[in-house]
Amino acid sequence: MRILHGIKYLTKQNLALRGHRESFQADGNSNVGNFLGLMKFLAVLDPVMREHLALIESHPYALSYISPGVQNEFIHIMASTVRKNLLDSIRNKYYGLLFDSTPDQAHREQISEVERFVDIDFERKTVCVRESFLGFLHIRQKDAASFVEIIMQQLEKDQMKIEDCRSQCYDNAAVMAGHRSGVQQRINEKNKLAVFVNCDNHSLNLVGVQEARQDTEMASFFGVIDSLYSFFSRSTQRWEKLKDAVPLVLKAEAESRWSSRTEAVKPVQMYLDKIVDVLDSMIEDVSQTIDSQSDAKQLVNRILTYEFLTLLGFWNKILTPIDRVQKRLQDKTMNFHNAALDIKGLRDHFNDARENLVDECLEDGKNLCEKWDVEIKRRTRGKTRMAGENARDAELSRTDEMKRVIKGDLDRLHKEMYDRFSRLFDIDSKFGFLLDVQGLCYGPDSSDCEQLESTCENLGAVYSSDIDGKQLYEEIIDCKMLISSRTNLKLSRPEDLLTFIVEYGDERVFPNLRIAL
Incomplete structure (x- = not known):
C-alpha cells in the first residue's frame, strides 16, 4: 500500500x-x-x-x-480505474464531444478526447459542470472521414451512445467545422441533436488574423511592428538600451493569439517618442556596426510615415476592445449567451463609431506628422479617369487613400464578425433564454409570457425526445414563483438555477427545466 x-x-x-x-x-x-x-x-x-x-x-x-x-x-491499473469511473458518470447523462488534434513529440498525429457533461448528485444536492479528459487517440489520416471513424469507434468502445450526444465542439479548421463534409456535419447526420458550437475565442482570433492580411497597408504596418521587436531582441545590448528608455518592453505578435498584437502595438503607441530616440541614438553611435546603424535608419524611415503613424492610433483603438472581449471569452465561467452579447456589442460598437473612429485616427495621424515633421501630401493614388471628370477627381490624396483603407478595414471587420459568429447567434436565439437567468427568474411577470411560451414550445418541438415544451414553460413559471418568495436568494448563473432545482426536490420535480438547463 x-x-x-x-x-x-x-x-x-x-x-x-x-x-x-x-x-x-x-x-x-x-x-x-x-x-x-x-x-x-x-x-x-x-x-x-x-x-x-x-x-x-x-x-x-x-x-x-x-x-x-x-x-x-x-499506473495503468489506476488510469483504467479512473477512466472507468469517469465513463460511468457520463453514460447516464447527456454529454458533449470535444476533440482536437496535435502532433506528439514522435511526430505522430493524435487527437485528444474530452467529454463535457453535467454531474448532478441528488443525494448530496450538488451540481457540477465537468470536462473530463479521457485520453489521446492516434490517427493516420487527417481527413474528416478518418476523424469521424476514430470518434465513432471510440464511443462504441466506451459504450457511449451517439444518440445521447447534445453538442460537439472543435476548432475552426475546415476539416472539423466544414458545413458540407466536415466532422461536425458528419456527426450531425448521425445525430441531428448534436449541435456544433464553435470555439468563440478562436473565431474572434481568426477575424483579426484575416483583417491583417486583406490590405497591403495593414500588412506593412504589422511588418514594421514585428521588425521593431526583431531588431531589438536580436541583441542583448540593444535590448538593454530599449529597456532603459521604455518601461514596457516590446513583444512579438503571434498569429495563433490575436491579443498578442495588442501587447505588440500598445508599447509602440505609448512610447513612440522614446523608441525613435533610441533608434536615432544608435544611428549616430559610431560604436555600432554598419548593419545595426543601417537597420535602425530603415526602421526610423518606416516608422515616420503618414501611413504608420495613422494606423498606429487606429489599431490601438481597435485592438484594445477586441483584447478585452477575447480575455473574457477565455473565462471558464463564460457561456454562449454572454459570448453572443459581447460579440454583438463589439460588432455594433465598431459599426456605430465608424465615422468618428476614422476622423479621430486621421486627426491623430495628422498631429503626429506635424510633430515629427512628416510630409503628408507627397503621394497621390491615381485612378482611371472617366468621361466628364476633372483631373483632380481622378486621383486620391494621401489622406483620402488612408480614409479608404481604414473604412474598408472596418467594413471587412464587421462582415467577418457577422459571418464567423452567425452560428453563435443562431444557437443563442434558440437556447439563450435559458442562460439569461436574470430575465428568466426575475423578469416581468406577464409582458414576455407569450414569447417565452412560444420559445419553449419551439425548443420542445426540436428536442421532443428529451423535453415537453408546454411543461417546460409551466415549470419555468412555477420556478419563478418559488424564487420570488425567497428574497434572500440571488441567482445569477445557470448553474445557480440548476442547483436551486436540485436542492428543491428530486428528479421528479422540474424534470423538463432540469434537462433543458
Whole structure:
C-alpha cells in the first residue's frame, strides 16, 4: 500500500517517477528519481518500508514491487480505474464531444478526447459542470472521414451512445467545422441533436488574423511592428538600451493569439517618442556596426510615415476592445449567451463609431506628422479617369487613400464578425433564454409570457425526445414563483438555477427545466 500510494501521489502531482539511475546502490550524487527518492524518504520515518528497502539492497533479485515494469503496471491499473469511473458518470447523462488534434513529440498525429457533461448528485444536492479528459487517440489520416471513424469507434468502445450526444465542439479548421463534409456535419447526420458550437475565442482570433492580411497597408504596418521587436531582441545590448528608455518592453505578435498584437502595438503607441530616440541614438553611435546603424535608419524611415503613424492610433483603438472581449471569452465561467452579447456589442460598437473612429485616427495621424515633421501630401493614388471628370477627381490624396483603407478595414471587420459568429447567434436565439437567468427568474411577470411560451414550445418541438415544451414553460413559471418568495436568494448563473432545482426536490420535480438547463 505504501508503494501504491507513493505512485498515486507522484502521478496526481504530474511528476516523473524515474530518474537517471534507478538503483539503491547508486552513489549519493546520482539522481534515482522521484519515486525511489520518495521511498527512501518514507524509509526514514516508516520501519516497515525501511525493512523492505534493506531486504532489496541485500537481495537485489528479490521481488521488490518497485521495478519500472511494476510502476507502469500500477499506473495503468489506476488510469483504467479512473477512466472507468469517469465513463460511468457520463453514460447516464447527456454529454458533449470535444476533440482536437496535435502532433506528439514522435511526430505522430493524435487527437485528444474530452467529454463535457453535467454531474448532478441528488443525494448530496450538488451540481457540477465537468470536462473530463479521457485520453489521446492516434490517427493516420487527417481527413474528416478518418476523424469521424476514430470518434465513432471510440464511443462504441466506451459504450457511449451517439444518440445521447447534445453538442460537439472543435476548432475552426475546415476539416472539423466544414458545413458540407466536415466532422461536425458528419456527426450531425448521425445525430441531428448534436449541435456544433464553435470555439468563440478562436473565431474572434481568426477575424483579426484575416483583417491583417486583406490590405497591403495593414500588412506593412504589422511588418514594421514585428521588425521593431526583431531588431531589438536580436541583441542583448540593444535590448538593454530599449529597456532603459521604455518601461514596457516590446513583444512579438503571434498569429495563433490575436491579443498578442495588442501587447505588440500598445508599447509602440505609448512610447513612440522614446523608441525613435533610441533608434536615432544608435544611428549616430559610431560604436555600432554598419548593419545595426543601417537597420535602425530603415526602421526610423518606416516608422515616420503618414501611413504608420495613422494606423498606429487606429489599431490601438481597435485592438484594445477586441483584447478585452477575447480575455473574457477565455473565462471558464463564460457561456454562449454572454459570448453572443459581447460579440454583438463589439460588432455594433465598431459599426456605430465608424465615422468618428476614422476622423479621430486621421486627426491623430495628422498631429503626429506635424510633430515629427512628416510630409503628408507627397503621394497621390491615381485612378482611371472617366468621361466628364476633372483631373483632380481622378486621383486620391494621401489622406483620402488612408480614409479608404481604414473604412474598408472596418467594413471587412464587421462582415467577418457577422459571418464567423452567425452560428453563435443562431444557437443563442434558440437556447439563450435559458442562460439569461436574470430575465428568466426575475423578469416581468406577464409582458414576455407569450414569447417565452412560444420559445419553449419551439425548443420542445426540436428536442421532443428529451423535453415537453408546454411543461417546460409551466415549470419555468412555477420556478419563478418559488424564487420570488425567497428574497434572500440571488441567482445569477445557470448553474445557480440548476442547483436551486436540485436542492428543491428530486428528479421528479422540474424534470423538463432540469434537462433543458
